[in-house]
Amino acid sequence: MAPRGSRTVVPSVARPNASSTDDRALIERMRSGDDQAFDAIFRRYVNKVYRQIHRLIGNDAETEEIVQEVFLAVYQKCQSFRGESAFSTWLYSLATNACLTRLRKRKRIKEISLDGFLPRYRDDGHHHVRPVFNWSDEVEFRLEKDEVRELLQNAIDQLPPAEKAVIVLSDVEGVPDREIGEALGLSIPAVKARLHRARLFLRGKLADALGYSPA
Amino acid sequence: MMKQHTASRRQPRGAGLTCQQVTDLILNYARGELQARTALALKAHLRECPDCVAFLATYTKTIQVTNALRYETIPPAMRNRVRHFLRTKITEASRAAADPA
Numbered sequence: 001m002a003p004r005g006s007r008t009v010v011p012s013v014a015r016p017n018a019s020s021t022d023d024r025a026l027i028e029r030m031r032s033g034d035d036q037a038f039d040a041i042f043r044r045y046v047n048k049v050y051r052q053i054h055r056l057i058g059n060d061a062e063t064e065e066i067v068q069e070v071f072l073a074v075y076q077k078c079q080s081f082r083g084e085s086a087f088s089t090w091l092y093s094l095a096t097n098a099c100l101t102r103l104r105k106r107k108r109i110k111e112i113s114l115d116g117f118l119p120r121y122r123d124d125g126h127h128h129v130r131p132v133f134n135w136s137d138e139v140e141f142r143l144e145k146d147e148v149r150e151l152l153q154n155a156i157d158q159l160p161p162a163e164k165a166v167i168v169l170s171d172v173e174g175v176p177d178r179e180i181g182e183a184l185g186l187s188i189p190a191v192k193a194r195l196h197r198a199r200l201f202l203r204g205k206l207a208d209a210l211g212y213s214p215a
Numbered sequence: 216m217m218k219q220h221t222a223s224r225r226q227p228r229g230a231g232l233t234c235q236q237v238t239d240l241i242l243n244y245a246r247g248e249l250q251a252r253t254a255l256a257l258k259a260h261l262r263e264c265p266d267c268v269a270f271l272a273t274y275t276k277t278i279q280v281t282n283a284l285r286y287e288t289i290p291p292a293m294r295n296r297v298r299h300f301l302r303t304k305i306t307e308a309s310r311a312a313a314d315p316a
Binding site for chain 1: 265272297298301
């Protein structure tokens, strides 16, 4: 996997291979009534859109409804896509907004305080709980892949909608901060702040699952 | 005396950064996006602080396992249903466009 940015320490994910030029050509064909072009867009993006929505929404039935809704919107609104941003950004925006609309309706039910799983510090700025254990080599050793997946999904479900959208787009799908910002209407520093907070929360959840202090 | 004690407690490790400040910088550090001077200060802190080394390792691990969620594809049955739904809608739209009355 190619890292985003230079001198990256953290392995990241590659950007989508589909070139924006290809996308634009397909959109042009769709505009002129070529349904095969829509089919090509569907094939190219359905897995990304599915993952994005599934991670944000968390259940199969609603995920399916929103995947349908998003691709139908692509078909119906392709005339209004002006190409000022990449097609992928527009698509992420459609999918994310469709998810956020639903998530806001159930916000009161599922949202919890993240604080219990975030790091804490003493007045002098040192870690509150010391020593901090390095459990990074224990994840695969102690948890099955499915357990990790379920744990992360449950943790993502507990994030506020904006944090949820940012971590799914960034760390699951590898979308650059700029595109995430455009899709969600956030500045790049705001994207980074939400991403960092979400990562800290997921880290806390993993630590807790392994029997260590999230702090 | 009290002031000295307070100053001592606030004395950060390694070139002026506290663990909390290091945590705040980790995202940009992990991407190599810190200014050189700040990156040096952070590295100096890491040389002296095993807690932050452990924290960085677990933060990095969290990103790695989250990355792994991307290798998931839409279940074939769902894909087929979505496709069928879209084809139906597109056919209806095409018919409506061809015969507005």
